[in-house]
Amino acid sequence: MNETYIRQLMERFLNAETTLEEEQTLYNYFQKKDIADDLKPYRKAFQSFSAVSGMEKDTAKTHTPVWVVLLRTVTTMAAVFLVGLFFAVRGGSSEVPQQTMATNQTEHTPDFCEGSTPRELYVCYLERKREQSKTYRSLKRMIYENQQ
Numbered sequence: 001m002n003e004t005y006i007r008q009l010m011e012r013f014l015n016a017e018t019t020l021e022e023e024q025t026l027y028n029y030f031q032k033k034d035i036a037d038d039l040k041p042y043r044k045a046f047q048s049f050s051a052v053s054g055m056e057k058d059t060a061k062t063h064t065p066v067w068v069v070l071l072r073t074v075t076t077m078a079a080v081f082l083v084g085l086f087f088a089v090r091g092g093s094s095e096v097p098q099q100t101m102a103t104n105q106t107e108h109t110p111d112f113c114e115g116s117t118p119r120e121l122y123v124c125y126l127e128r129k130r131e132q133s134k135t136y137r138s139l140k141r142m143i144y145e146n147q148q
Contacts (some may be wrong), residue, residue, distance in 0.1 A: 003036050010042065023049075 009026050012018045018026070029035065030046035 006036075006039065010039070 006026070006029050009018060009022050013023065013026060027046055027049060030039075030043050035043065
């Protein structure tokens with residue numbers, strides 16, 4: 001390399017006027033063993049600059065595309081939903097809760113439910129539950145109407 005060109009790059013580098021390619025040229029020059037005697041004091045500084053610039057390239061984090069992040073989020077949500085659904089179905093099909101439900105409902109069987117099997121009692125319970133009002137406002141209205 002031309003020593004005068006390197007000196008010009010040094011001047012521009014010290015004035016912060018160099019491009020990245022020109023700085024890379026300086027870093028490469030100072031990695032060599034044979035450099036001009038008047039530029040030897042800058043050798044350690046440029047070697048440390050090149051180490052820092054090389055480190056930035058190695059440790060620079062790549063950005064994950066948005067679609068990948070969205071796909072991961074949707075997949076995670078679907079997995080959580082399926083696991084919850086599995087346990088909900090598995091818990092509902094267990095024999096112990098049905099026996100407990102049947103025992104509790106036979107003890108507190110309303111007059112309108114005449115089913116003899118646990119399934120019929122459960123269906124009757126669900127129909128009765130569906131008939132009841134679901135909001136606080138309608139309950140409040142029913143209480144008010146019953147007081148009059």
